[in-house]
Amino acid sequence: MIRAFSAEAVRSAEAPLLAAGEPLMRRASYAIANRTISYLRAGGFTIPGSTVLALVGPGNNGGDALFASAFLADRGLDVTALYTGTVHDAGLAAARRAGVRLIELVEPTSARSLAELRDWAAYGGIWIDGLLGIGARGAAREPFATWISVLDAGRRASPDEPFIIAVDVPSGVSVDDGELPGPVLPASLTVATGCAKPAHLLPPARYVCGDVDVVDLGFDAHLPAQAEVCELSDADVADLWPVPGLADHKYTRGVVGLITGSQTYPGAGVLSVAGALAAGPGMVRYWGGSPHVVQAYPEVVPGSGQVHSLVVGSGLDDLTGVANEVTAALDAGIPVVLDAGAIELAYTRKLPEWAVLTPHAGELTALLSARGLQTDRAEVESRPAWAARTAATLTGASVVAKFATDVIASPSGQLYAQGGAPAWRATAGAGDVLAGLIGTVLAMNAEHACEPGQASLLAAAATHIHGQAAALAAGSGRPIRALDIAAHIPPVIERILT
């Protein structure tokens, strides 16, 4: 599991180590220098003489960049450090001693300084971005806003893009909520110091981090027990996946009921059932309106009956009658997935956290608006963590907000971000498959699915499997359809369990 902590939690965790004189900055900068060397080695580049541009901001993030520059200059690299105003004293002295070329831009946004910035940017094959770290508040202010814009434009225009290593976080991201409030310098690699931060996991900041490498600084024991954001790994999902034993039978393994699909949208019923069956329930009962389900899947038991979870919504064209079934199930402690049109059932009523809503950006916008928030799709897309968390708080339900990286929120505030799916996953019906899959994961874990925090954890596990199945289906990059995702769920489960 990747556990991400807020800037404030990191500061508190660092404090006792700093008070004890632990050289955290040396460790962080040594790791950044090592990653730089590893990149050069992996690319077959000659290390002495390789050009590095360190971008040095006013805080300790800049200090990391300066110490890393000193390490690299000691290794024979041609290192230039650009800065303005006051920067980390000891770092500057170390860089000077090591022979780093130090360039201070006194009037940092003058045309002359910006021309100089462009020239050094073009000269540097590797950029070390130490402008802003976890001390940044809000959008990057001047002069860094202009520097970041100029550097980003230079990066895009360059025939061979520089390799950009972000110190801790790409400068310009909002560390605690993963938003991009202003210009940002996208990284090829982010070297996170001490632990992951929410911006490394949450979209859209996640998309500008490149690969993320966490350097252990030894303060884990001082971090809070509950992380701000988590990302489940294969091993985490394997831990909570019930593997059937010989004493199990179809009823102990979990029965999923689906009220999905209709005459108008028959395919949604087929796809949601495909997702449910692929994850290995004991039984699927189907009493939606699609005429094709039982024909497509002879394993399915038609008609309603006792279930351990319920999936409602995908492709339903009429909610009449369904609302009562949903309420009865929830009151009886049966987890319910509310997908697509059925998300409307969360517009007014208060739900328990074992109701799992699966909105995409449009549905999430509609839900928040129905709950009285002034918002629009653009805001929801630029603030997915806020949107998912707010929806969970307002409805009381667990919310799976479907983005390229899914964001899952529990009403208690716990967040999961599950990435790893290819962009090919964005195809009609993929969400129907997910709804069924979540239904099965909830049914298989019925005995504890209604305990605090469990529904969102189980939903996150299901989205992880869904993303991995899409990745397996898409291989090294080919189009996929929703049924391909369902077809690749069993091999993904096999992979994570063995």
Ligand SMILES: NC(=O)C1=CN([C@@H]2O[C@H](COP(=O)(O)OP(=O)(O)OC[C@H]3O[C@@H](n4cnc5c(N)ncnc54)[C@H](O)[C@@H]3O)[C@@H](O)[C@H]2O)[C@@H](O)CC1
């Ligand atoms: N505390 C430590 O000893 C360690 C800190 N580390 C590094 O230190 C960083 C945190 O250092 P700091 O707390 O000094 O913070 P930063 O280096 O992120 O920057 C703080 C400075 O940026 C300015 N600033 C804040 N918001 C701004 C904005 N929106 N636009 C422009 N300027 C802005 C502040 O006025 C302040 O001068 C971490 O990200 C990490 O890179 C690591 O070396 C590990 C050890």
Ligand SMILES: [K+]
């Ligand atoms: K940075």
